[in-house]
Amino acid sequence: xxxxxxxxxxxxxxxxxxxxxxxxxxxxxxxxxxxxxxxxxxxxxxxxxxxxxxxxxxxxxxxxxxxxxxxxxxx
Amino acid sequence: xxxxxxxxxxxxxxxxxxxxxxxxxxxxxxxxxxxxxxxxxxxxxxxxxxxxxxxxxxxxxxxxxxxxxxxxxxxxxxxxxxxxxxxxxxxxxxxxxxxxxxxxxxxxxxxxxxxxxxxxxxxxxxxxxxxxxxxxxxxxxxxxxxxxxxxxxxxxxxxxxxxxxxxxxxxxxxxxxxxxxxxxxxxxxxxxxxxxxxxxxxxxxxxxxxxxxxxxxxxxxxxxxxxxxxxxxxxxxxxxxxxxxxxxxxxxxxxxxxxxxxxxxxxxxxxxxxxxxxxxxxxxxxxxxxxxxxxxxxxxxxxxxxxxxxxxxxxxxxxxxxxxxxxxxxxxxxxxxxxxxxxxxxxxxxxxxxxxxxxxxxxxxxxxxxxxxxxxxxxxxxxxxxxxxxxxxxxxxxxxxxxxxxxxxxxxxxxxxxxxxxxxxxxxxxxxxxxxxxxxxxxxxxxxxxxxxxxxxxxxxxxxxxxxxxxxxxxxxxxxxxxxxxxxxxxxxxxxxxxxxxxxxxxxxxxxxxxxxxxxxx
Numbered sequence: 340x341x342x343x344x345x346x347x348x349x350x351x352x353x354x355x356x357x358x359x360x361x362x363x364x365x366x367x368x369x370x371x372x373x374x375x376x377x378x379x380x381x382x383x384x385x386x387x388x389x390x391x392x393x394x395x396x397x398x399x400x401x402x403x404x405x406x407x408x409x410x411x412x413x414x
Numbered sequence: 415x416x417x418x419x420x421x422x423x424x425x426x427x428x429x430x431x432x433x434x435x436x437x438x439x440x441x442x443x444x445x446x447x448x449x450x451x452x453x454x455x456x457x458x459x460x461x462x463x464x465x466x467x468x469x470x471x472x473x474x475x476x477x478x479x480x481x482x483x484x485x486x487x488x489x490x491x492x493x494x495x496x497x498x499x500x501x502x503x504x505x506x507x508x509x510x511x512x513x514x515x516x517x518x519x520x521x522x523x524x525x526x527x528x529x530x531x532x533x534x535x536x537x538x539x540x541x542x543x544x545x546x547x548x549x550x551x552x553x554x555x556x557x558x559x560x561x562x563x564x565x566x567x568x569x570x571x572x573x574x575x576x577x578x579x580x581x582x583x584x585x586x587x588x589x590x591x592x593x594x595x596x597x598x599x600x601x602x603x604x605x606x607x608x609x610x611x612x613x614x615x616x617x618x619x620x621x622x623x624x625x626x627x628x629x630x631x632x633x634x635x636x637x638x639x640x641x642x643x644x645x646x647x648x649x650x651x652x653x654x655x656x657x658x659x660x661x662x663x664x665x666x667x668x669x670x671x672x673x674x675x676x677x678x679x680x681x682x683x684x685x686x687x688x689x690x691x692x693x694x695x696x697x698x699x700x701x702x703x704x705x706x707x708x709x710x711x712x713x714x715x716x717x718x719x720x721x722x723x724x725x726x727x728x729x730x731x732x733x734x735x736x737x738x739x740x741x742x743x744x745x746x747x748x749x750x751x752x753x754x755x756x757x758x759x760x761x762x763x764x765x766x767x768x769x770x771x772x773x774x775x776x777x778x779x780x781x782x783x784x785x786x787x788x789x790x791x792x793x794x795x796x797x798x799x800x801x802x803x804x805x806x807x808x809x810x811x812x813x814x815x816x817x818x819x820x821x822x823x824x825x826x827x828x829x830x831x832x833x834x835x836x837x838x839x840x841x842x843x844x845x846x847x848x849x850x851x852x853x854x855x856x857x858x859x860x861x862x863x864x865x866x867x868x869x870x871x872x873x874x875x876x877x878x879x880x881x882x883x884x885x886x887x888x889x890x891x892x893x894x895x896x897x898x899x900x901x902x903x904x905x906x907x908x909x910x911x912x913x914x915x916x917x918x919x920x921x922x923x924x925x926x927x928x929x930x931x932x933x934x935x936x
Contacts, residue, residue: 349748353798369707370722371755371791374730378739378751387736390727391574414502 340405346379347401356401363395373398380404386411415455417597417681418637425452426685430622433689438614445588445611445689452593453556460555463530467523468590471565472583474519475572478512479579516573520566527562530554532772557596559769563720565590568604570724577604585612592691594682598675600696600716607693615690624894625688630912631883632680637920639876640673644921646863651832657849659859660842664825667832669877672701675714699884704816707787709824717769721762730758752792759784770831775839779830786827872919 347356350372354362362368368376376398377388386408397407415421429448433441453464485508489501496504531554568589571577580586588611589604643666649655650663679696686693700713710718729735735754742750760781767780801807826843833839854860861867887893897905 369791370726371752371759374727374755374758375751377731378736378743378754381736382740382743382751387733388731390723390731391576393723393727393731 340401342383343380343405343408344401346376346383347404349379350376360400360402362400363398368398376404380408384408384412415452417678418633421455425455426688430688434615434617438616441614442585442588442612445592445691446584449588449591449593449596453591453596456596457556460558463526463555463558464561464591466526467562467565468583468587470519470523471569471590472580472586474515475569475579475586476581477515478572481508481512482575484508512573516569519569523562523566527558528768528772530558531768560595560597560599560601561590563601563717563769564595564603567601567720567724571604580604580608588612592686594685594691595693597682598678599714600679600682600694601720602693602716607691610690610692613690618690621690622688625684625686627894627897627909628680628684628687630684630909630916632677632682632684633916633920634876634912635673635677635680635880637677637916639873639880640670640677641921642865642869642873642876642919643670643673645869646860646865647832649863653838656842656845657851657854659851659854660829660845662854662860663832664822664829667828668701668821668825669873671828671831673880699887701821702817702884702888703820704813705790705820706783706824706827707790709820710783710787717766721766725765726758726762729761730754756788759788773834775830775834775836778836778839779827782827782830786823876915876919 344356347354351367354367359365359367363373373393377393381387388407388411392407392411397403415425425448429444433444436444450461454461485505489496489504568577572579580589589607592607592611595602647663647666647670650659650666655663676697683693683695694716696715698712698715700709703709703712731754735757738757739751739754742753744750746753763780763784764777765780766783767776767778770776770779806812829842830836830839833842860870865873883893886896900908
């Protein structure tokens with residue numbers, strides 16, 4: 340999780356990712372941020388996130404993103 | 415049949431009566447019959463196209479769905495005896511079986527769309543003159559760009575396992591052909607539309623009144639504003655209009671396309687609302703955006719969402735792109751991770767350009783949008799530092815400046831729509847730098863564009879009303895909800911005046927074709 344927080348802070352240093360839960364709904368992340376994040380996650384965790392998983396529910400908070408990574412890793 | 419014809423009003427009136435008078439169970443069948451009647455009246459010769467898309471969509475989604483259901487049953491049955499790797503391999507095999515039919519369906523259907531865009535555009539109905547390839551001038555099949563994207567979006571969702579395939583062919587046929595969205599969208603997703611499309615609807619006076627109000631508002635924007643200013647735009651496209659005259663053209667065109675497209679969508683959504691069918695919004699006050707990227711999140715939302723979900727995301731997160739990101743990161747650091755984003759953006763905007771038409775000027779339009787958005791995206795950190803450093807840049811005055819800047823920049827980009835000859839477009843853009851002929855604003859030039867003083871007065875009043883309605887919707891509360899709070903008598907008087915203005919000031923006349931919604935030609 341710490342590694343993920345580092346990646347997220349690299350994208351938006353001004354956001355407190357431990358508290359934020361509206362990254363998509365609050366328009367903090369745009370589509371450019373999401374695909375950059377997917378590439379970073381792939382590089383760091385070796386987990387490929389398919390296009391169909393790029394939905395707001397999976398990216399609204401660091402916790403949701405972490406759950407997605409774990410789920411895809413298990414599959 | 416056009417939305418803005420007497421025939422349509424009669425059709426819609428009869429439909430409302432039948433829809434609410436007949437048993438609720440068959441309401442969706444009434445809509446299907448109405449949609450095919452509408453389509454037949456709009457262009458009988460093209461009915462084969464929509465039927466082909468409907469049939470192929472139905473067959474492939476049923477086939478893929480059956481495969482996925484068999485897969486789930488098999489995995490459930492053999493849960494205990496299969497290892498994780500075996501389950502993964504089995505899923506992969508099912509996916510590759512589905513992929514074959516999925517790819518064939520997508521390629522064939524988009525191949526038809528591509529062929530139609532390249533070959534079947536009727537130069538008389540092309541917004542910007544002759545298309546590049548027009549050896550068959552029979553016209554673009556009615557609504558093809560909209561129902562095709564809607565159907566293929568559904569095919570992709572079923573392939574991804576995000577939507578369940580519809581078993582009833584006729585229900586799917588209604589989803590593809592639902593008549594309000596055939597003219598110029600919005601492009602709905604199956605999951606967004608299916609519930610309200612197929613569920614029974616009791617007559618709800620407030621909902622019907624809201625729907626009819628929105629239809630009336632759409633007529634006002636289309637007939638009183640967009641179609642009136644279109645006359646001047648036709649004149650201003652003449653080669654002699656450069657410099658400030660060209661700038662005036664870009665502003666007039668912004669007014670026309672806003673009135674035309676948002677007006678048409680108001681009519682479509684209003685018709686749906688009258689029948690209890692909720693379609694997605696296609697605009698959120700786009701001219702109040704502060705930059706081009708924000709504008710595209712608020713203009714033609716359904717197309718842009720489609721492009722993002724089904725083109726931009728799949729390209730940028732595909733295996734080859736992720737590998738490329740790793741390589742470029744090794745060489746260029748963090749910046750390298752953005753390379754797939756740029757490639758994805760470029761291809762998406764090229765796709766959006768081609769969707770509008772198989773003409774070079776639309777491709778150029780896509781490229782310019784892409785370049786501006788990518789540059790502004792990369793400059794975001796600098797903007798943030800600027801706003802942190804200078805507090806005045808966060809105040810209302812600077813916000814207004816940003817909105818005006820976006821409006822002017824977008825007008826200049828959008829003007830590529832108007833000129834088939836890209837050289838002509840650049841010549842006029844260049845004239846802005848050296849030709850300061852401000853005198854055209856007061857020397858009578860504007861009075862020789864085909865509009866009378868009365869036309870200008872009607873236009874100015876109409877634009878002010880349009881602006882105020884948009885302005886007072888700024889807190890995301892529908893203007894109609896606020897309008898409901900106006901005392902009843904005053905409300906009825908205002909609605910009557912709106913109706914009267916559509917009847918008295920709408921652009922009609924012999925030879926006038928009110929059916930030509932700009933986006934219906936895409």
